[in-house]
Amino acid sequence: MTRLEQAFELFDEYNKQCPEQITWNDQIYPAEYFYAVELYNWVKKLQPDANEFLLLASRSQHIGRWEIARTQYPEGRTGYLNWRSDLGKFHAAKAGELLEQAGYSAEEIERVQQIIRKQRLKLDADVQVIENALCLVFLEFQFDDLISKLSEEKMINVLRKTWKKMSEEGHNAALKLQYSPLASELISKALQA
Numbered sequence: 001m002t003r004l005e006q007a008f009e010l011f012d013e014y015n016k017q018c019p020e021q022i023t024w025n026d027q028i029y030p031a032e033y034f035y036a037v038e039l040y041n042w043v044k045k046l047q048p049d050a051n052e053f054l055l056l057a058s059r060s061q062h063i064g065r066w067e068i069a070r071t072q073y074p075e076g077r078t079g080y081l082n083w084r085s086d087l088g089k090f091h092a093a094k095a096g097e098l099l100e101q102a103g104y105s106a107e108e109i110e111r112v113q114q115i116i117r118k119q120r121l122k123l124d125a126d127v128q129v130i131e132n133a134l135c136l137v138f139l140e141f142q143f144d145d146l147i148s149k150l151s152e153e154k155m156i157n158v159l160r161k162t163w164k165k166m167s168e169e170g171h172n173a174a175l176k177l178q179y180s181p182l183a184s185e186l187i188s189k190a191l192q193a
Helices: 003-015 031-046 052-060 077-101 106-116 125-147 152-165 168-175 181-191
Strands: 021-024 027-030
Touching: 003 031, 003 052, 003 077, 021 031, 027 031, 031 052, 031 125, 031 168, 052 077, 052 106, 052 125, 077 106, 106 125, 125 152, 125 168, 125 181, 152 168, 152 181
Parallel strands: none
Antiparallel strands: 021 027
């Protein structure tokens, strides 16, 4: 087994502990395991020759996400941003522990952690690929569920923020996805000037 395969196995075992489940195509998966695999799949679609660090970051981007609940933080934007910041640090640390077990060096681990923390978005090509892939996973697998929870105004705001994070390559991939009629309508409204 290669280091990469060992790291994937460690990441997947960890994420399979996620108590939240998702059903997709009549199969039930631990949610964070499912999203990690789909993020990896999107990275491979966007960049078929992705380097090892990008692949490792894709499979561990949100590792153990359920361990820091959003409800542990105050409501509102400040609470949300603090939660996201703490999650990013947690994901990078947890991935680092598992990468060390798989035999990666401190320098290699730091590079994966930079991608996980999304440092230098828009400047670092690997970080931009991860951001595009994260947005595409959201649009493909989580968007319709969120529509039922938020007002149209809030959904349009979410879509505009999502669009802003992506590069042109991400935009092109997003426009090729199949959406429900309501989702398509919201996207159309969000993309109007």
